[in-house]
Amino acid sequence: MTAPALELRKITKRFGDFCAVNQVDLAVPRNRVVALVGESGSGKTTTGLLALRLIEATSGQILLDGHDISRIGQKEMKPYRRQLQVVFQDSYSSLDPMMTLGKIVGEPLQIHGVGSSAEQRDQVQVWLEKVGLDGSYANRYPHELSGGQRQRVAVARALILGASVLVADEPTSALDVSVKAQIVNLLQELQADIGLSMLFVSHDLSVVRSLADEVVVMLRGRVVERAPTDRIFTDARHPYTHALLDAMPVIDPKARRRRTFLSADEIAARTPRLHPSDLVAEPLSDSAEPQLVALAGSHFVEAIVTEHAA
Amino acid sequence: MTGFIIRRVISMLVTFIVVSIIIFLMMHSIPGGPFDGYDMPLPDDVKARLMATLGLDKPLWEQYVRYMWGVLHFDFGVPYQSPGESVISLVAHAWLPSVTLGGLGILVGAPLGILLGMAAALRRNSWIDYIASAVATLGLTIPVFIISTGLILVFAVWLKWTPASGWGEPRRWILPILAYAAVPLATYARYARSTMLDALNKPFVSVLRAKGLSERQVIFQHVLRNAAIPMVTIFPAMFVGIATGSIFVEAMFRVPGLGAYFVSSINKRDYPLEMALMLMISALYSVSYLIADILYAVLNPRIRVGGGRR
Amino acid sequence: MTELTTAAPVLAKPEAVRQRSPLYFAWRRFTANKAALAAGIVLLIIVLMAIFAPVITTTGPNDQLFLTNSLNFPSAAHWFGVDDLGRDFFTRIVYGARVSLGIGFSAAVFSLLVGLPLGALAGYMGGKFDWVVMRVIELFSVVPPLLAALLLATVTRGGVWAIILIAAVFGWKDVCLLVRAQVKSFREKEFIMAAQALGASPWHIVWRHLIPNSVSPIIVGFVLAIPLAMMLEASLSFLGIGVQPPTPSWGQMINVGMNFMFFYWHMAVFPTAALAVTILAASLLGDGLRDAFDPTLKGR
Numbered sequence: 034m035t036a037p038a039l040e041l042r043k044i045t046k047r048f049g050d051f052c053a054v055n056q057v058d059l060a061v062p063r064n065r066v067v068a069l070v071g072e073s074g075s076g077k078t079t080t081g082l083l084a085l086r087l088i089e090a091t092s093g094q095i096l097l098d099g100h101d102i103s104r105i106g107q108k109e110m111k112p113y114r115r116q117l118q119v120v121f122q123d124s125y126s127s128l129d130p131m132m133t134l135g136k137i138v139g140e141p142l143q144i145h146g147v148g149s150s151a152e153q154r155d156q157v158q159v160w161l162e163k164v165g166l167d168g169s170y171a172n173r174y175p176h177e178l179s180g181g182q183r184q185r186v187a188v189a190r191a192l193i194l195g196a197s198v199l200v201a202d203e204p205t206s207a208l209d210v211s212v213k214a215q216i217v218n219l220l221q222e223l224q225a226d227i228g229l230s231m232l233f234v235s236h237d238l239s240v241v242r243s244l245a246d247e248v249v250v251m252l253r254g255r256v257v258e259r260a261p262t263d264r265i266f267t268d269a270r271h272p273y274t275h276a277l278l279d280a281m282p283v284i285d286p287k288a289r290r291r292r293t294f295l296s297a298d299e300i301a302a303r304t305p306r307l308h309p310s311d312l313v314a315e316p317l318s319d320s321a322e323p324q325l326v327a328l329a330g331s332h333f334v335e336a337i338v339t340e341h342a343a
Numbered sequence: 344m345t346g347f348i349i350r351r352v353i354s355m356l357v358t359f360i361v362v363s364i365i366i367f368l369m370m371h372s373i374p375g376g377p378f379d380g381y382d383m384p385l386p387d388d389v390k391a392r393l394m395a396t397l398g399l400d401k402p403l404w405e406q407y408v409r410y411m412w413g414v415l416h417f418d419f420g421v422p423y424q425s426p427g428e429s430v431i432s433l434v435a436h437a438w439l440p441s442v443t444l445g446g447l448g449i450l451v452g453a454p455l456g457i458l459l460g461m462a463a464a465l466r467r468n469s470w471i472d473y474i475a476s477a478v479a480t481l482g483l484t485i486p487v488f489i490i491s492t493g494l495i496l497v498f499a500v501w502l503k504w505t506p507a508s509g510w511g512e513p514r515r516w517i518l519p520i521l522a523y524a525a526v527p528l529a530t531y532a533r534y535a536r537s538t539m540l541d542a543l544n545k546p547f548v549s550v551l552r553a554k555g556l557s558e559r560q561v562i563f564q565h566v567l568r569n570a571a572i573p574m575v576t577i578f579p580a581m582f583v584g585i586a587t588g589s590i591f592v593e594a595m596f597r598v599p600g601l602g603a604y605f606v607s608s609i610n611k612r613d614y615p616l617e618m619a620l621m622l623m624i625s626a627l628y629s630v631s632y633l634i635a636d637i638l639y640a641v642l643n644p645r646i647r648v649g650g651g652r653r
Numbered sequence: 654m655t656e657l658t659t660a661a662p663v664l665a666k667p668e669a670v671r672q673r674s675p676l677y678f679a680w681r682r683f684t685a686n687k688a689a690l691a692a693g694i695v696l697l698i699i700v701l702m703a704i705f706a707p708v709i710t711t712t713g714p715n716d717q718l719f720l721t722n723s724l725n726f727p728s729a730a731h732w733f734g735v736d737d738l739g740r741d742f743f744t745r746i747v748y749g750a751r752v753s754l755g756i757g758f759s760a761a762v763f764s765l766l767v768g769l770p771l772g773a774l775a776g777y778m779g780g781k782f783d784w785v786v787m788r789v790i791e792l793f794s795v796v797p798p799l800l801a802a803l804l805l806a807t808v809t810r811g812g813v814w815a816i817i818l819i820a821a822v823f824g825w826k827d828v829c830l831l832v833r834a835q836v837k838s839f840r841e842k843e844f845i846m847a848a849q850a851l852g853a854s855p856w857h858i859v860w861r862h863l864i865p866n867s868v869s870p871i872i873v874g875f876v877l878a879i880p881l882a883m884m885l886e887a888s889l890s891f892l893g894i895g896v897q898p899p900t901p902s903w904g905q906m907i908n909v910g911m912n913f914m915f916f917y918w919h920m921a922v923f924p925t926a927a928l929a930v931t932i933l934a935a936s937l938l939g940d941g942l943r944d945a946f947d948p949t950l951k952g953r
Contacts, residue, residue, distance in 0.1 A: 085850050111852035119850045127843035130675055131865045140861075141851045174674055190847070358795050366796075369804055484936040485929050486884045488891055492907060492914075492925050500915055587799045591888070595911065605800070606892060609807050621800060629795050 036099030037062050038198045038230035039117070044083055044093030046076075053079045055254040056093070058325075059232075061198070064224065066231040068245035068262070070238060070277065076254040081200045081234045085119050086110055097198065115145060118191035122203035124183035128175040134161070134186050135171030141194045160189040163226075164219060181212035188219060192227070200232045205240050213237075217244050238281050242266060247331075250274050252300065256325060260332040270334040272303040305336040312338070351636055355629045366621050367407050371614075410618070419619035430619045433604065440510055441593070441600030445585035447516070448523025453581070456528040457574065460535025464543065465562075475532050482529025488591035491522045495595065508597040519596045526584045534577060538570040545569070576639040579631035586624050676868070682945040689941020696934040703750035712741050714748035715899045724917050734919040737909070742919065746927050749901040753883050753931070756817055756896075760882035761875050763821035768828030769871060775829070776836025777859060786833075790826045798823040802885055806894040816895055820882035828878060831870035836863050869946035877939035880932040887928055903928040 037060040046054040054076045061067045069077045082088045084095055086102065095103045102113050121127040128137055135157050142153040158168040164185035175183055184204055191199060201220070205213040217240055223229055235241055241248060241262070248265040250258040250273065258271040269275055304323045309316070314327040316338045323335045413419065419430035456479075463475035482490075498505050498518060509515045542548070543566060551561050589602030597603075601620060608616040684690055702709060712718055719731070720739035727734045733742035775786040802819050809815040839845065839862075848858050864871075887904030889895030896902035903924045910921030 082846075087846055087849060107852075114850065114852040119847065121843040121847065123843055127847050129844045129848075129862055129866070131868075133674075140848070140853075144848075144851050144853050144857065176675065177673065187847075190851075354791075358792055361792060362796055366804070369808060480937065480940075481933065484880060484933050486887060486932070488888065488907065489925050489929050492911065492921055493929075496914065496918065496921060496925075500918065583797065587797050590799065590803075591891070594892070605803075609803055609894075617804070621804070624797055624800060625795055628797060632795070 035063060036096070038064075038098060039084060039200075039232060040094075040096040041080070041084055042094040042096070044080065044095065045091045046079055046083055046088065047091045052254050054083060054090075057251070057254075057256055059249050059256070059259070061230045061232050062246075063230055064228050065246040066224070066233055066244050067247045067249060068241040069232060069234045069249050069251060070236060070241055071251035072236055072277070074253075075251040077234045077236075077251050078202055080251070081119075081202045081232060084232060085117065085200055087119075111145075115194045116196055117198045117200070118194070118196040120184070120187045120191050120199065120201045120204045122206050124180050124187055124207065125175065127187055128183055130175055132174075133171065134166075134173050134175065134178075137175070138171075138186060138189045138193060141190060145194060147194070156193060157189075160193045161186075163192075163223070164189045165215075179212075180208050181215055184208065184216050185219065188216075188223070192223065192229075195227075197228060198230045198232075200234070202234045203236070204233075206235065206237060213240060220244065236277075238277060250277065255335065256333075257335040258333065259325075260334075261330065264330055264332050268332070270305055270328070270332070270336070272305070273300045276300065305334060306339055307334075307336045308340065309338055347640060348637055351633055355633050359626060359629055362625050363411065363622055364407065366618060366625075367410070368403070371403060371406075414622065419615055419622075430615050433616065434601065434619065434623070437599060437601045437604050439600075440598050441589050441602060444516060444519045444592070444598065444600070445523050445582070445589060447520045448585065449527045449581050451520055452524030452527030453531050453578075455524070456531030457535045459528070460532040460537075461539055463532070463536045464539035467540070472536075475536060479529045479533040479536075482525040483533070485525075486591075487522060487525065487588040488595060490525050491518070491592055491595045494518050494521055508595070510598050515596075519592050519598060522592050522596075523585055523588060526588065527581050530577065530581070530584075531574065534574055535570065538573050539566065542566045542569040572639070572642045575642060576635045579635040579638075582631050583628050586627060679869075679945045683941060686941045686944060689937055689945070692934040692937035692941065695930065696938055699750055699931055699934070700754060702747055703754050706744075706747045706751055710741070710744040710747055712744050714740065714744050714901050716740060716744075724913065724920070726917070727919055733923050734917075736906075736920060737913060737917075742923060745901045745906065746903075746923050749903045749906060749924065750927065750931070752813070752896055752900060752902045753886060753904075753928070754879075756813060756820065756886045757879040757883040757935070759817045760820035760824055760885075761878035763817065764824035764828050764878045764882075765871070765875050767821065768825040768874065769832055771825070772829035772832030772870075773836050773859060773863060773867065776833040777840055777855075777863060779837075779840075783833075786829070790829065793823065793826050799885070799888060802889060803892065803894065806889050813896060813900070816886050816889060817882075819889075820885045823885065824878045824881055827881070828870070828874035831874045832867055835867045835870045839863060839866050869943070873939055873943040873946065876935065876942055880935040880939070883928070883932055883935070 039061040041057055041059050043056045043058060044054060045052065045056055057076075057080055059067060059069070059080075069080060071077045079088065083090045083093075086095070086107075090103065093103065094101060097113055097117055100113070102110060128134075132140075135154070138160055139153050139157045142148060142156060147153070148156065154171075157171055161168050161170055166182060166185055166189075170178075170182075170186075175186070178186070187204070204220075205216050208216065220229075220231070221244065224231070231244075233241065233245055245262050248258075248260060248262050249256055250265075250271065252273045258265070258269065258274045260269075265274065266278065269278060307326060307328075311328065312326050313329050316324060316326050318324060321337060321339065323337050325333050325335050326338060327333055417431060419434075459471075459475045459478065463472040466472060495508075495518065505517045506515050508518075548561060548566065551565060552558075556564075586602075589600060590606055591602070592598065593600045593602040594606060604616060605620045607613075608620065717739040719725075719735045719741065722731070722735045723739045724737055725731060725735040727742075731741050731743065733746055736742050736745060771786055775783040802823060805819045805822070806815060809819075845858060845862060848862055853861075886895055886902065887907070890902045890904030891908045893905075893908065896905055898905060906924035907921065907928070910924055914921040
C-alpha cells in the first residue's frame with residue numbers, strides 16, 4: 034500500500050486561546066481529489082495553508098509522500114516544494130501585478146534553477162498552452178486577463194515544476210458559474226494528463242460533487258464527517274453536512290427542497306447519537322464526548338457513542 | 344477608552360523625556376560656552392567662577408537632573424543674556440505677542456479655509472474649486488517667510504496700505520496675522536474640501552435625497568456633522584505650524600515674541616532660554632498630537648463604541 | 654442541480670494590441686494631469702538652467718565686476734539687475750539654483766537611502782523591528798523639524814554638507830512611512846504567499862516582488878523630499894546659519910534682499926520668486942506623481 038500523496042495527522046493550530054484547526058486527520062491518496070468543505074471560519078483554508086507550511090502548525094504531522102515535513106526548516110522545505118504547490122482563491126492578488134505572465138509562470142523555474150533561460154522560456158510556452166492560453170500571452174500583464182484566465186495562469190505556475198500534489202484554496206469561488214466549469218475541467222484534464230493529487234478546499238458543494246473523490250466536512254476547526262463523495266450526497270449523517278447540502282442553490286424552482294437553517298450551537302446540540310453496533314470499528318475512546326467514529330463504506334462521522342441510541 | 348488615553352499619555356511623557364535628554368545633550372555639545380563669544384575674553388579664573396556659579400562645571404547627567412527637577416517647578420533658570428530676570432519671566436513677556444498674532448492668524452485663516460473648502464466641494468470643478476486647490480497648494484508649499492516677503496512687498500511697499508513692521512498699534516498686526524493665516528487657511532481648505540467630498544459621495548447621502556430631504560437639509564443636518572470630525576482633530580496641529588512660523592514672521596515683522604527670542608538665544612548661545620523654548624515647543628507639539636488623537640477617538644463613533652473587527 | 658461540464662476549450666488568443674504594463678497606465682494618468690505636467694516641465698527647465706549655468710551666464714556668481722552699477726534695476730544688460738556688491742543678479746540667481754537644487758536633490762537621495770531599506774524591512778518583518786522604527790519616527794515627529802534643524806546647524810556651524818545631512822535627518826521619515834505602508838499592504842497579498850509556497854527566499858521576495866511594487870512610494874517620496882529639503886535650507890540660510898556667503902543661496906539672498914526691499918525691489922523679488930516657483934513646481938510634481946500612481950487616493 035503506497036503512502037498517501039499528502040497526509041495530515043492530528044494537525045492543530047492555535048491562535049492564542051482560539052483553536053482554528055483542532056486535531057484534523059486527513060489523507061489524499063495518489064491521484065485522488067479530496068475536498069475540504071465548510072463555511073467561512075471553519076478552518077478549512079487554515080488547514081490548507083498548514084499543509085503547505087505557509088503557516089506553522091501548533092502540533093501534528095504533515096507527510097508528503099510519506100516524508101515527514103512537519104518541522105523541517107524552510108531551506109530544507111524547498112526541494113519538497115517542487116512536489117507540493119498551491120492555487121489561491123483570488124486570482125488577481127495571487128499574481129504579481131508588475132510582472133508579465135511569462136515571468137510569473139517562469140518564476141518557479143528561476144527559483145529552483147531549472148534549465149537555461151531558453152529552456153525556461155520554452156517550458157513557459159508549453160504550460161501556457163497546457164492551460165489553454167496561447168503562448169503569446171507571455172508578454173501580457175495580469176490586469177489584462179479575465180478572472181478565469183488568471184486562474185489558468187496560476188495553475189500553470191503551480192504545476193510547471195512538475196508538482197504532484199496541489200492544494201487548491203477555493204480556486205473557483207471568485208469566478209462566474211460558467212467559468213467555474215472551465216477551471217474544474219482544466220484541473221480534471223491535468224489530473225488525467227500528469228497525475229495530480231489534490232486537496233481541494235471549497236465551500237461550494239456543487240463544484241465538489243464533480244471533482245472530488247472524497248469529501249471532508251469541517252465545522253469550527255474539527256472534522257465532523259468524512260466519506261466518499263457519493264455517500265456524502267446520498268447518505269450524510271451529520272446535521273451540519275445536511276445544512277451545507279440544503280444550502281446548495283438549485284436551478285429548478287419547482288423542486289421540493291428541505292431547507293435547514295441551524296446555528297452552530299443548534300448543530301452541536303444535534304450531534305448524532307450512535308449505538309456501538311452501528312460502527313464498523315471500535316471507537317477510539319470510551320468517553321461520552323463527540324468523536325469521529327467509523328461507519329460502513331469508509332464513512333466517518335463525529336458522533337456520541339452511547340448504549341442508549343435509537 | 345481610558346486605557347487608550349493612559350497609554351498615549353505615558354508614551355507622550357516617555358517621548359518627551361527622551362527628547363529633552365537629546366536636546367540637553369545637543370545644547371551642551373555646542374563648542375564654546377556662553378562666555379566665549381564676547382569680544383573681550385574673560386580672564387580664566389573669572390570664567391571658572393562664573394561657570395561654577397551657574398553649575399556648569401558639574402557632570403552632565405547631574406546638570407540634567409537638576410534642570411529637569413527645576414522644570415517640574417516651572418523654574419527654567421536664568422537667561423544668560425539678561426541675568427536680572429528669570430527665563431520664565433522673559434517667556435511670560437514674550438508669549439503674548441506670539442500667541443496673539445498666532446491665535447488671530449488661526450482665527451482668521453481657519454474659518455476662511457473651511458468656507459473655501461466647502462464651497463469648492465459643493466461646486467466641483469468650477470472656478471471656485473480651482474482657486475481653492477491653488478490657494479491650498481500655495482499656502483502649504485511656499486515657506487512662510489516668502490509669504491511674508493510677498494505681503495510686505497505688495498501691501499507695504501507698493502500699495503502702501505499698511506505699515507511693514509513693529510508691534511505697537513493693531514494696524515501693524517495686519518500683515519503678520521495674514522502671514523500666520525496662510526497655513527491654517529490652506530490646511531483647512533484642503534481638508535474641508537476632501538472631507539466634504541467624501542461625505543457627499545457616501546451612500547447615505549443618496550438615501551437621504553431619495554427620502555426627499557432638500558439639498559440644504561442634507562448638507563447642514565447630515566453631511567457637515569460627518570465632515571466636521573476630521574477637521575476638529577487637526578485643529579491642535581495648527582499651533583504647531585504657528586510655533587515654527589513664528590521664527591520667521593517675528594524676524595520679518597520685528598515682533599518681540601518667542602520666535603525672535605529663540606533665534607537670538609541661538610546666536611548668543613543662551614542655553615537656558617534655548618532649552619526652555621525647545622522644551623516648551625516640544626511639549627506643545629506632544630500635547631497637541633495627544634489632544635488630536637483623543638479628540639478623534641472620542642468623536643469617531645466607530646471607535647467610541649468599540650468597533651473594529653476581530 | 655447545476656451541471657458543471659462543458660466541451661474542451663479552444664486555446665484563447667490575445668488581441669493584437671501592444672503590451673500595457675501598469676507603469677504605462679500611471680504615465681497616462683500623469684500626463685492627463687495638466688498642472689502636474691506643467692510643474693514637471695517648469696522644474697525640468699530650472700534644473701537644466703542650473704546644470705548649464707556657465708553657459709547661460711556671462712560672469713561668475715561671485716565676480717564683483719559692476720561695483721559702479723551696484724543696485725541697478727533690471728535692464729537689458731543685467732536682466733535681474735545688479736546686487737549690492739556689484740554682482741550680476743541674474744547670474745547669482747542661476748547659480749543659486751545650483752546650490753538650492755543641489756542641496757534639495759542630495760538631501761532627497763540621502764533620505765531615500767535611509768528611509769527605503771528601513772521602511773521595506775519594517776513593513777515586511779513587522780514585529781519588534783517595526784515597533785522600534787515606529788518609535789524612532791515618533792521621536793522625530795515630536796520635535797519641530799525647523800527648530801531642531803536650527804540647533805543642529807549651530808552645532809555644526811552651517812555649511813552645505815551639514816545642511817544636506819540635517820535635511821536628510823528630517824526627510825527620511827516621510828519616505829520610510831510611505832514605503833512601509835506600501836510594503837505592509839502587499840505583504841498579505843497572495844502573490845507573496847505564492848512566492849513563499851514556491852520556496853523563494855526572503856531576499857528574492859523583497860528584491861523581485863516588494864521593491865518593484867513599491868516604485869510608487871519610492872518615486873513620490875523622493876520627489877516630495879526635494880522641496881522639503883529646499884525649504885529647510887532656505888530657512889536656515891535666511892537666518893544666517895545655512896549656506897554662508899559668498900556662495901549664493903536663494904534663502905540667503907532673500908535675507909539680504911529684505912534690507913534693500915523698500916527701495917530696490919529687485920533684490921527681494923527675484924530670489925523670492927525663484928524659490929517659490931521651484932518649491933511649488935516640485936510639490937505639484939510630487940502630488941501629481943502620487944495621484945498618477947495611486948488614483949484610488951481620496952481628496953482629488
